[in-house]
Amino acid sequence: MNRILCGLAANPALPPELVDRLIALAAATPEPSSPSDPAGHLAEVLVWRLDERTDLGPAQVAALAARDEDTATRLARTGHLRASDVDPAVWPLAALALIDEGRGLPEWARRFAADPDPSLRRQLASCPGLPADVEDALAADADPEVAAELAWCATSAPALALLARHPHAEVRRAVAGNEAAPPAALAALLTGDALEPARSCLVCDSREIPFTHGPYCQDAECDLLPGAECDGTHGSTLHDTWQRALSNPATPPAAVAAFAEHPSVLLRWAVAEHPGLPAHVYARLLAGDPLPGIRACVARNPGTGPEVSRVLAADPESDVRRAVAHHPRTPFDVLGRLTLTTRLGPHPLPRISAATPEELAEGAASANARVRMLVAHRHDLPPELRDRLAADPDASVAKAVAPHQGLTPERLRAMVALHGQQVIARVAANPDAPGDLLTELARHEPPVRRALREIASHPNATAEALLPCLADVKARVRAAAHPALPPGIVVGLLDDPDPEVVEAAAGNPALPSAVMADLLA
Structure with a gap:
């Protein structure tokens, strides 16, 4: 029942009168008396779910805020409470949240700058746009x-x-x-x-x-590192x-360069991260530093040039070579060599993101399928290049381009026909995949579990596509929250043995309002 209440509190289709009932339930439950107090913790979770709603009226906001200051502070940050709703003497943390969001009053800042509580003054000092006199007071704070x-x-x-x-x-x-x-x-x-x-x-x-200060300090009050x-x-x-x-x-680079040979590893590491140093300083770090971590910092540093990338692309440490691949100006031919020796991950590389149309076309035409795959990960490819990569005979290339917007249903079906299970999950993640294609993918034998999880949260998924998703443990939770799931199925999931499925079903806007009312009766 607790999971049902939490799901209902987040349900966007919950009628206003039932929102009122949940607010009254949360407000009437005292704060947790101990970590094992289930009623108090349920009330806390209900409040968190409720104050995230975008449809709260003024009376509902006031009723929630009256529960405790933490709730009032969250409501201030989410825009539910305005400056006119907050008394800084009663809710100082909420007032500071409004100052931090740029919606507080200038006189509040002056009030908190003189507050005897240093924790409030510290919180004020972190707020942007403070008046000059307030900054002066905080700079001179005791x-x-x-x-x-x-x-x-x-x-x-x-x-x-x-x-x-x-x-x-x-x-x-x-x-x-x-x-x-x-x-x-x-x-x-x-x-x-x-x-x-x-x-x-x-x-x-x-x-x-x-x-x-030793590493095993026994003083519970000590906050030294x-x-x-x-x-x-x-x-x-x-x-x-x-x-x-x-x-x-x-x-200034000149001040940083003086630390390039400092005995402290942490300081040399910081030098290696600085983007504006002369080339000879980076060369000194490469030549004289045995630590792979420092060489990797130099390798990914945007201030270094292609010559550094060429040197470090042959480094014996894979982390260093991977850092070279993530440099925004690594030459394309170096990237090509790295694909043969180093796992570069699935995300678009900075060099690919910065590539010109001519470079992208060159990469897409490479004989090296791994280079074509790197290009295929970029989501703003010209349509003709995107479609060419979608028809690539190498499954890794097609898999990389499959989630891109703009691919037609026919093109997506052709990818599945050519590469089968290797691309099905990525095709299912395509935002333009139509409902009938998602249904076909959901019914694929043998089932592709990753595809079921994508389909279960896809906005185009139909009831026919969602029903097979209920057979997968992870996809079941997502499908239970999908508004296209038939209401009768949603109601049945309220009795599911998995509490996460129960909460997802209770939060599903397809849940009939009469059932919601019965659950809260």
Whole structure:
């Protein structure tokens, strides 16, 4: 019954008076008293399902919001509650959610900037578009974590330049990861030039130094990360600051290049990810670094050129070669060689996505079927190229192009006739597949289970196509929610032994409203 109620709460066809009944049920049930309290947890799930509905009226929203502040906050984020509906003194989290969504009032931001609760000030600091005076107040906050949150989320270059000089190392660490920070400030965080040393960090704020936080801390109240350490120089925080600044694409390349031979693996890794370095720096990383992970970072880095791709395409590590294939400017001939030695995955590669029409035509005409398959994964192919690949004699090529829009039913049937079970699931996933073709595919012997799962959630599926899907465990859940399923079948699935099927059937808009009313009686 719990699954039925949850399904009904999400059912788009549930009549308003039955929505009211579910809201009353959820509101009347107290919050869970313990993790094993089933009634309280049912009420929570009902509320989550109900506040996701798009048809709630003002009275229904008010009744839901009155249950607890978490619900009011979700309703604020989903647009159900407006600023005029929220009192920040009663629902501070909902008011902050509205500020974060850009629908709060400016005076609320000023109110929370002076709130004695630092957690509310931290949440405010993460909100975009704050008034300048509020940003100034948060930057000067006595709690460094409030200023750090602002430093992580702010977009004002002058404000970030000031925060980069903050006396607390945690604030500087946050600035280092913000791509809106001025390049000069990011460089100073790496070099220390014209920058006074930080006076404190989260480690020396809470521990006598020197201190190193071990991996097996027994203090339940401790929130320091494993490995956090400070001897007065704020070592672990400074290291994290460097790592973030090195990974930040706004950091000047000259400041980043100085760390290319640093003994820290994490810092060299961050250098390898930076997209704007001179070619000789990438070459130094390739020549001198034994770690495959760093070579892979260089291989996929958009700042490297084709010459790097050619070198790393012969790397003994498959992860490095796979990274070469995901570089947006890898030469086509290199991709062709990689298909022979490396599994490249089913998704379109950046190089294929960026290919010109001439390059696509060249790839589609390749004698290498794996290159043709890479081209076939691109979903915006010219129609004549798409149709040519759909008729490809290699099943892997046809399988890649089968889900593309624009293929005619005749073309889809021809693919099935030529390649059979190898392409049926992908043809079933085609958004243009008509209902009669889906029925044919659903009745295929032997059944193709992946195809049944695609058909069960296909918008064009008919009742005839859906009925065979009920025989597959995974497809059954999807089919139970499909509005084309006959109402009598949907009602019968309310007694299914699988609770997921029961919930899906209860959420099916084909469920008769009289049955819904009986279930809630």
